[in-house]
Amino acid sequence: MIIGLVIVILLPFILGIGLYIKSILLLEDQSLFQLLFSGDWRPLSGKFGFLPFIISSVWVTTIALMIAGPICLLTAVHLTQYAKPWVLKLMQPVIDILAGIPSVIFGVWGILVIVPFISDYLAPFLGKQTSGYSIIAGAIVLAVMVIPFILNILIEVFKTLPDELKEASLSLGATKWQTIKLVLLRKAFPGVISAFGLGVSRAFGETIAVLMVVGNVASIPKGLFQPGYPLPALIANNYGEMLSIPLYDSALMLAALVLFVVVMLFNMGSRFAISRLEEKV
Amino acid sequence: MEDRTKIKIKDLNLSIGKQKILKDINLEIPEKKITVILGPSGCGKTTLLKSLNRLTDLYPDMRVSGNIMIDNVDILHTNEDITLLRQKMGLLSQRPYPLPMNIYNNVAFGLRISGRKKKRYLDKRVEHYLKMANLWDEVKDRLKDPASALSIGQQQRLCLARGLAVDPDIILADEPTSALDPISSEAIEKKFVELKQQYTIVMVTHVLRQARRIADYVVFMYLGEIIEQGTASEVFDNPKQDMTKQYLKGSFN
Ligand SMILES: Nc1ncnc2c1ncn2[C@@H]1O[C@H](COP(=O)(O)OP(=O)(O)O)[C@@H](O)[C@H]1O
Numbered sequence: 001m002i003i004g005l006v007i008v009i010l011l012p013f014i015l016g017i018g019l020y021i022k023s024i025l026l027l028e029d030q031s032l033f034q035l036l037f038s039g040d041w042r043p044l045s046g047k048f049g050f051l052p053f054i055i056s057s058v059w060v061t062t063i064a065l066m067i068a069g070p071i072c073l074l075t076a077v078h079l080t081q082y083a084k085p086w087v088l089k090l091m092q093p094v095i096d097i098l099a100g101i102p103s104v105i106f107g108v109w110g111i112l113v114i115v116p117f118i119s120d121y122l123a124p125f126l127g128k129q130t131s132g133y134s135i136i137a138g139a140i141v142l143a144v145m146v147i148p149f150i151l152n153i154l155i156e157v158f159k160t161l162p163d164e165l166k167e168a169s170l171s172l173g174a175t176k177w178q179t180i181k182l183v184l185l186r187k188a189f190p191g192v193i194s195a196f197g198l199g200v201s202r203a204f205g206e207t208i209a210v211l212m213v214v215g216n217v218a219s220i221p222k223g224l225f226q227p228g229y230p231l232p233a234l235i236a237n238n239y240g241e242m243l244s245i246p247l248y249d250s251a252l253m254l255a256a257l258v259l260f261v262v263v264m265l266f267n268m269g270s271r272f273a274i275s276r277l278e279e280k281v
Numbered sequence: 282m283e284d285r286t287k288i289k290i291k292d293l294n295l296s297i298g299k300q301k302i303l304k305d306i307n308l309e310i311p312e313k314k315i316t317v318i319l320g321p322s323g324c325g326k327t328t329l330l331k332s333l334n335r336l337t338d339l340y341p342d343m344r345v346s347g348n349i350m351i352d353n354v355d356i357l358h359t360n361e362d363i364t365l366l367r368q369k370m371g372l373l374s375q376r377p378y379p380l381p382m383n384i385y386n387n388v389a390f391g392l393r394i395s396g397r398k399k400k401r402y403l404d405k406r407v408e409h410y411l412k413m414a415n416l417w418d419e420v421k422d423r424l425k426d427p428a429s430a431l432s433i434g435q436q437q438r439l440c441l442a443r444g445l446a447v448d449p450d451i452i453l454a455d456e457p458t459s460a461l462d463p464i465s466s467e468a469i470e471k472k473f474v475e476l477k478q479q480y481t482i483v484m485v486t487h488v489l490r491q492a493r494r495i496a497d498y499v500v501f502m503y504l505g506e507i508i509e510q511g512t513a514s515e516v517f518d519n520p521k522q523d524m525t526k527q528y529l530k531g532s533f534n
């Protein structure tokens with residue numbers, strides 16, 4: 001048992017160190033700064049600029065969160081503060097089921113519904129032209145995927161708020177909405193931030209569903225309707241295929257390391273914030 | 282009772298689902314006195330207190346019937362604005378729950394909510410009520426600190442100040458000293474005795490000695506019913522019901 005525990009605890013370090021060792025080859029050849037901030041991706045000429053992938057990842061994740069965040073917040077407030085208790089009881093398994101759907105299914109749904117919707121309706125409506133395979137398509141699919149995930153955490157956050165706090169505010173003459181806005185949301189703020197942070201760490205690493213709709217073109221995207229190429233898609237698409245090119249596998253390992261570090265940071269930061277919230281409550 | 286009645290409860294029944302929590306409560310609470318509610322835990326004391334403030338509205342599956350007359354308005358069946366009604370009562374709970382904001386804003390909260398926002402006015406009121414709760418000297422130099430940074434005893438006094446700031450007639454206190462150290466408890470107790478000049482106080486407690494020290498009127502509850510009520514000397518020195526006698530001997534708890 002102890003051995004199992006030690007392995008589990010060491011696993012992240014082993015993974016991180018392994019990725020680092022594998023990427024050393026490239027890091028000895030070129031500076032990290034140059035790799036991260038150059039947009040020049042031409043593996044055949046030994047140019048490994050990661051910027052297009054990093055920017056794609058950041059765009060897709062940010063927009064997904066901008067869509068999912070407010071929806072989740074409003075839904076969680078509604079379910080925990082306004083809805084009848086049975087509605088929440090009914091919704092929780094539904095949310096769990098949504099969270100358990102394999103991501104490839106969201107990808108297929110994205111191709112069948114979101115991509116054509118963007119190319120035929122949304123883009124023309126805004127006076128743009130696009131195949132539909134784009135940053136925005138990736139972001140929408142990703143948003144739908146992380147909604148159950150974030151919503152679950154937010155519901156927990158709002159449920160841990162003590163009834164007495166609500167009662168205190170109401171007894172001072174606040175209306176229900178004033179209580180929610182001025183007291184509950186403020187009290188829940190660290191929890192909300194953590195839920196979003198965990199959502200980011202989940203979204204940033206999501207691979208298949210995004211890869212299927214995002215277009216996968218390795219240049220810096222100039223708009224939301226342009227295709228992008230997030231880091232996980234880069235790794236999944238190319239690992240095992242392009243390895244005859246010198247340093248290519250080392251470059252993919254570095255991409256994985258960047259992904260790993262970002263996800264770990266968001267994850268740990270959010271968990272830390274949540275634990276602080278629980279202490280205070 | 283020779284004192285003027287502030288709150289009159291008639292045939293109050295309260296249930297959640299099939300569970301009856303309060304049964305046929307009939308009670309008169311006199312003005313500007315301390316009425317102490319006694320009884321073993323789970324007998325419905327907190328629920329009774331909450332129904333006085335219509336906090337029972339929060340629980341959708343709670344069913345309430347009967348009348349609660351406060352100043353001759355039946356708060357269970359009134360068209361009056363509930364938020365105004367609640368401002369007539371300051372509430373202290375078992376543990377202090379400061380609002381998630383700084384000390385100053387905790388006290389100013391109720392005032393701002395009811396539209397009084399001028400800084401100079403608020404400054405004066407905040408100082409006044411913090412002094413009233415004996416907290417001013419300890420916090421005057423750190424009004425902008427989060428309320429959660431205060432000790433539990435200070436937080437409870439802050440909650441008192443916050444409740445007084447909306448200018449209630451009634452103070453509802455649910456075991457307000459149970460989370461406090463003896464010194465803070467005594468401070469709150471003394472404060473209550475002072476405050477009854479101006480306020481009608483209803484306090485739940487499970488500390489018999491505390492009840493003996495400060496009660497003018499005593500209500501003894503058991504399993505959702507009122508077993509006995511009367512002046513402190515009637516109930517403590519001359520209890521009529523066996524149940525009350527046993528409780529006072531300390532054979533419950
Ligand atoms: N929101 C609620 N939902 C279900 N049962 C409750 C609720 N509030 C109180 N009760 C029940 O009502 C009874 C009285 O509780 P309470 O008023 O808190 O008693 P006391 O304050 O005297 O300890 C208890 O049996 C308790 O389990």
Ligand SMILES: [Mg+2]
Nearest residue numbers: 323326327455
């Ligand atoms: Mg209680």
